[in-house]
Amino acid sequence: MSMHAYLLFVAASVVLVLVPGPDMAYMLTRAVAQGRRAGSMAALGINVGAYVHLAAAIAGISALLLASATAFAILKWAGAAYLCYLGVRALMSRGALTDLTGSEVRGRSLRAIFWQGFWSDVLNPKVAIFYVALLPQFIDPQAGNPTLQLVLLGVTGNMIAIGINLVLVAGAARLTGKLRRNGRIALWLQRAMGVLFIALGARLAAQKA
Template identity: 45%
Template sequence: MFGIHDLTLFMISGLLLNLMPGPDSLLIMSRSATQGWRAGSAAALGIGAGTMVHIFAAALGLSALLATSATAFTAVKWVGAAYIVYVGIGMLRSRLKTPADADAAQARARAATAQPLPYRRIFFQGFLTNVLNPKVALFFLAFVPQFISANAASKPLAFLILGSIFNFNGMLYCHGLALFTAFASARLNIKPMAALWMNRTMGGLFLALGARLALSEQH
């Protein structure tokens, strides 16, 4: 139907690919661990929105430019890497907050909590982390067409259907990851200081991922 074949294999392969760690998973885990599952879900929704941008761009043939133009690929790569590094620096600079009306002694005695981010900002973090990663665009161009018949009546339509299925399954996994991370953090009773350093550790990983993306080659 719609020129799509081996749909079951596509869904299984997509699930396995979603299990691979990357900037998206790290962002979801970081926000879920420090602010709860709702923050992780906000990041997941932003990632899903970014994925849809890649899907529509690839279906319309716009992402092919990234595969054929070294200049376009390099430009998007550096912008994406810079944003991921920016997010990482923000995590590294996380601080503790205390009640405004507490005196110095009480502030030292009380358990402080990591400053939370608004869900809207977390959503856009997820969106930009995904949409500025050219590897995602190249992935869709390389992976999805393998499941579209050469004689498909409308290849863009088939691409959109497969991309939407992939994104839907990915969202199920991402929200599950957010819930699991938040639950594990609650069960382990992570202290505010530990949560702060977890956030900073994730920030360091984001810096490493940004550097890796910046140094990646076009294939």
């Protein structure tokens, strides 16, 4: 792989990370509603989920999955159902997910957010398409060892993504910190988060391969 091709991939990755999608919406919504720790854990969960897609793409599993309309549909509906489930949980909760002092979530709640971010990414078939469709475009067959090239590109893309996402989370959390200290506003932020998750689930379900 030439340096020119690698730098072109870096530039493409930056642009793609900044394009709004379900993962970014989930991450930023957590940051706005619950603070920097929650948003950061969501970003980490999403990033770890991306490595699952990378491993699947390298192993050829994603290509096989995308070749089957039935398998793609199952994955899509599972992801949509999971996002809707998170949204309904947020809407049905009687109290705000943050307390009235404005302190951020921690412990078990943070672990739950991490795994929700992880499964949100793993169950998103569009991420699988990204790895299967984009990465091979930057592979140089003459350079040898295409698997190593895929790993390099995948890890590079994921490192770029986590860096940008953590910066976005920090900015979103800082801008909305005062809002979360108001109990009533915090509750409405939570409800807005629930509505957004349901909308994202419906959008994912409506998308075509």
